[in-house]
Amino acid sequence: MSDMRLIVAGAGGRMGRALVRAIAESKGAVLAGALEAPGSELLGKDAGVLAGLPANGIKLSADLWAMSKEADGILDFTVPAATIANVAIAAERGIVHVVGTTGLSGSDNAVIKSVTNRAVVVQSGNMSLGVNLLAAVVKRVAKALDQGFDIEIVETHHRMKVDAPSGTALMLGQAAASGRGVTLDEHSERGRDGITGARRPGNIGFASLRGGTVAGDHSVTFLGPFERLTLTHQAEDRMLFAHGALKAALWAHGKAPGLYSMADVLGLADI
Secondary structure (H helix, E strand, O other): OOOEEEEEEOOOOHHHHHHHHHHHHOOOEEEEEEEOOOOOOOOOOEHHHHOOOOOOOOEEEOOHHHHHHHOOEEEEOOOHHHHHHHHHHHHHHOOEEEEOOOOOOHHHHHHHHHOOOOOEEEEOOOOOHHHHHHHHHHHHHHHHOOOOOEEEEEEEEOOOOOOOOOHHHHHHHHHHHHHHOOOOOOOEEOOOOOOOOOOOOOOEEEEEEEOOOOOEEEEEEEEEOOEEEEEEEEEOOOHHHHHHHHHHHHHHOOOOOEEEOHHHHOOOOOO
């Protein structure tokens, strides 16, 4: 089978540059396009040079329709508005869309889901193998422990991250809620400040820390009577997310239309 031809969305950003490097370092995929926002000062720059590699001749462009003509997939770690704009084009072209964008609203996710009857989408709040294994364990633990154990999720990211809680924290919250047999929307507790009153039984709490250059630390703590259990994942470099996204794209190539997750990619969907 020939190499999968991939477009990197947001190719001028930190994650985009990591994705360009991951493609260059891996077998089975080649860079077919580098997408950047209209008006960006990076348009026309060489994607390889921006990623700290030799020039590869792929210039950053804002025209996804044109570059997707000869592509098999797009790796998308951008912002919600850009991802939603990319969804329609990727579906129309029939290319795999790997979505790692966080901060998506319920209506954004509905738009993504609406194309999956005719398109292949792999969406996850985190593309890390370790984090997805953590989510599977969190679901199991939440199911095993009753509501006498409170659940608190703490995440730390670099100072430039714009959304909170992180997509990974929400993914872990969803896993805990699923294990408990409840919905996260109805049992989520965030942003405590002032006189909040006692903690409501059964809720899943979130706390977000921002600073420095942290790639991503997440912990889920189950706090019961006289004991607590903490499950933790620490990301040391965003390249792990890039390689996970690339693994997802290669796995999805040739799959039937549908909405998939990293749990599907890693064979964890039934856990």
